[in-house]
Amino acid sequence: MMKPTLTVDALPFAFELPPGRTALIVIDMQRDFIEPGGFGAALGNDVSLLQSAIEPTRALLQAWRERGWPVVHTREGHAPDLHDCPPAKRERGKPGLRIGDAGPMGRLLVRGEPGHDIVPALAPLPGEVLIDKPGKGAFYGTALHEALQVRGVTHLVFAGVTTEVCVQTTMREANDRGYDGLLVDEATQSYFPEFKAATLSMVTAQGGIVGWVASLAAVLAAVHPQA
Numbered sequence: 265m266m267k268p269t270l271t272v273d274a275l276p277f278a279f280e281l282p283p284g285r286t287a288l289i290v291i292d293m294q295r296d297f298i299e300p301g302g303f304g305a306a307l308g309n310d311v312s313l314l315q316s317a318i319e320p321t322r323a324l325l326q327a328w329r330e331r332g333w334p335v336v337h338t339r340e341g342h343a344p345d346l347h348d349c350p351p352a353k354r355e356r357g358k359p360g361l362r363i364g365d366a367g368p369m370g371r372l373l374v375r376g377e378p379g380h381d382i383v384p385a386l387a388p389l390p391g392e393v394l395i396d397k398p399g400k401g402a403f404y405g406t407a408l409h410e411a412l413q414v415r416g417v418t419h420l421v422f423a424g425v426t427t428e429v430c431v432q433t434t435m436r437e438a439n440d441r442g443y444d445g446l447l448v449d450e451a452t453q454s455y456f457p458e459f460k461a462a463t464l465s466m467v468t469a470q471g472g473i474v475g476w477v478a479s480l481a482a483v484l485a486a487v488h489p490q491a
C-alpha cells in the first residue's frame with residue numbers, strides 16, 4: 265500500500281509530497297559559483313550573495329538523509345578539452361577569465377578542478393546521485409531522468425543556485441517530463457535578488473505553471489518525523 269502524502273504549505277497551493285518518491289535535488293552548489301576566485305566571480309558577480317543558501321540546503325539534506333529519501337546533486341562543468349562547451353557559452357561577454365581558463369581554484373568550470381567541487385558543507389554522501397551537466401538544465405545531456413525513474417521518483421524538491429539560471433531551467437525541464445517540483449525559498453539564491461524574486465513569482469503564477477514555492481520551515485514541518 266502507498267504511504268499517504270505529506271502536505272507542504274506552499275504557493276500557489278498545498279504541495280502533496282509522496283514520501284520516498286520525492287527527491288531532493290541540489291543544483292550546482294559548487295565552489296565555482298559560491299566562493300571568491302571562481303566562475304561566478306570572473307563574471308563580475310558578488311558571490312557572497314549566494315552563501316545564505318548553504319545552511320538551509322544543509323537542513324534539507326539532513327532531513328532527506330534521515331529518512332533515506334533520494335538525494336541528487338548536480339554540478340555544472342565541462343570536460344578538460346572543452347568539447348562539451350559550445351563557443352556560444354565560452355565566448356559570451358567580456359569576463360576577466362573564461363570557462364577553461366586557470367583561476368585561483370583551478371580551471372574555471374572544468375571537471376576535476378577544485379572550483380568544480382560542491383562546497384564542503386554540502387558534499388555528497390556515497391549512494392547519492394551525482395549528475396555532471398554541461399548545460400543549465402540538469403536533464404540536458406545527462407542521465408538524470410533515467411536515474412530518477414529507476415528510483416521511482418515522481419516529485420522533486422529544489423535547492424541550489426542560481427535561482428533564475430540553472431534552478432529555473434531544471435524546474436522547467438522537470439515539469440515537461442512530468443515531475444511535480446517545489447522550490448525552497450531560503451535554499452536558493454541569485455546574484456540578482458530581483459531575479460530571484462521574479463523567478464519565484466514566475467514559477468507559481470498561473471496556478472503553478474512551473475511548480476510550487478515553499479519556505480524551508482514549511483518543508484521541514486511537513487517532513488519532520490512524527491513524534
Ligand code: C5J
Nearest residue numbers: 292340425426429430
Ligand atoms: C550559471 C548556474 N548561473 N548554476 N549557472 O551560470 O546557475
